[in-house]
Amino acid sequence: MAELIDFTNGLVKLNDVDREFTVYDRLHDTWVKFEYGDWILKGVQGEFYPCRHDVFEATYEEV
Numbered sequence: 001m002a003e004l005i006d007f008t009n010g011l012v013k014l015n016d017v018d019r020e021f022t023v024y025d026r027l028h029d030t031w032v033k034f035e036y037g038d039w040i041l042k043g044v045q046g047e048f049y050p051c052r053h054d055v056f057e058a059t060y061e062e063v
Helices: 002-007 053-059
Strands: 012-015 020-025 030-034 039-042 048-051
Touching: 002 012, 002 039, 020 048, 030 048, 048 053
Parallel strands: none
Antiparallel strands: 012 020, 020 030, 039 048
């Protein structure tokens, strides 16, 4: 959790009790829900957004 908070510059809300997680998308000025296990990506304009694990694996390859 600490790494995620650092990566997003604190622009993440983590509610483990209710399992509600959101990350702030500055580009669209909105909070976006994500699920445990999703990747949080940083776009070219500094925006953050979630990506499901299966989509991430199908899109990117390890180098």
